[in-house]
Amino acid sequence: MDKTEFALLVIVLGVIIGVPAAIYYYEYNYRPSNAQYILIKGVTYEGENLIGYTGEKGWQPDTITVKKGETVRLKIMSIDVTHGFAITGYNVSTGAINVGESETVEFVADKAGTFTFYCTVYCSPKHALMRGKLIVEDDAASPEVAEEPEHEHAEVPEEYRGLANPYRDDEQAIAAGKVIYGANCAVCHGIDGVGVIDFTDTEMVEEMNDSYWFWKVSEGDIEKGMPVWKDILSEEERWQVIAYEHAFSHTG
Numbered sequence: 001m002d003k004t005e006f007a008l009l010v011i012v013l014g015v016i017i018g019v020p021a022a023i024y025y026y027e028y029n030y031r032p033s034n035a036q037y038i039l040i041k042g043v044t045y046e047g048e049n050l051i052g053y054t055g056e057k058g059w060q061p062d063t064i065t066v067k068k069g070e071t072v073r074l075k076i077m078s079i080d081v082t083h084g085f086a087i088t089g090y091n092v093s094t095g096a097i098n099v100g101e102s103e104t105v106e107f108v109a110d111k112a113g114t115f116t117f118y119c120t121v122y123c124s125p126k127h128a129l130m131r132g133k134l135i136v137e138d139d140a141a142s143p144e145v146a147e148e149p150e151h152e153h154a155e156v157p158e159e160y161r162g163l164a165n166p167y168r169d170d171e172q173a174i175a176a177g178k179v180i181y182g183a184n185c186a187v188c189h190g191i192d193g194v195g196v197i198d199f200t201d202t203e204m205v206e207e208m209n210d211s212y213w214f215w216k217v218s219e220g221d222i223e224k225g226m227p228v229w230k231d232i233l234s235e236e237e238r239w240q241v242i243a244y245e246h247a248f249s250h251t252g
């Protein structure tokens with residue numbers, strides 16, 4: 001092989017290997033994806049073990065806004081301790097994410113509205129505060145239509161009818177309910193009872209009788225993102241937490 005032949009070979013090989021490599025590199029790193037890409041960092045509120053970290057706590061950012069129909073790609077990163085990420089109303093959940101690691105989830109924002117995202121791993125005593133909002137805007141809808149949908153209360157099924165809360169105004173039970181609420185419910189319903197719905201709204205709360213509360217808390221509402229509690233909380237605990245939730249609309 002003389003010098004010219006060798007040079008030619010190098011060029012040919014360079015093209016054969018280089019072109020696909022360049023295309024792959026471009027596709028992977030630069031090609032404008034039509035997915036809306038958002039990085040969300042999880043930082044626990046009890047950050048004593050966070051040497052050198054001076055940023056904000058909780059989910060960063062804690063509000064994300066996308067357009068209806070858009071493909072959304074979220075990269076969730078645990079900054080300090082293990083967190084998990086899920087969105088109510090959307091079938092999005094990462095499972096546990098170890099410190100310094102990240103998980104990427106992709107979904108199509110096909111439902112307009114405001115959805116709560118929250119931490120699924122107990123990360124500190126303030127775990128319940130680890131939540132944020134996904135706002136899916138619907139450009140097509142007029143402002144009136146985009147307003148909060150009418151909040152309707154479905155009919156209680158037979159097996160849950162005619163129940164009465166044995167602890168309605170029982171101070172001790174309400175105190176016990178407060179603890180249960182903080183650990184299990186506040187993540188979506190808010191420490192102050194204002195979250196996915198407003199438990200301080202007396203009119204709305206009055207529409208729900210004890211049977212209704214007990215049914216909803218026991219069986220949940222998977223469609224809307226309310227978990228099932230009957231296998232997690234005893235009957236007594238469910239009534240206690242209901243007694244506590246009820247107090248939001250009477251003391252506030």
Ligand code: HEC
Binds near residue numbers: 153180187196227241
């Ligand atoms: C993962 C988030 C999440 C958690 C945790 C959660 N809820 Fe809910 N809950 C929801 C959603 C979403 C709804 C439906 C809101 C709606 O009707 O628009 C709901 C609805 C309810 C309702 C019915 C309200 C109505 O008007 O129909 C009750 C009662 C309720 N939750 C109680 C609880 C209690 C008690 C706990 C804790 C044991 C709890 N929730 C924990 C998300 C959650």
Ligand SMILES: [Cu+2]
Binds near residue numbers: 083119120124127128
């Ligand atoms: Cu957490």
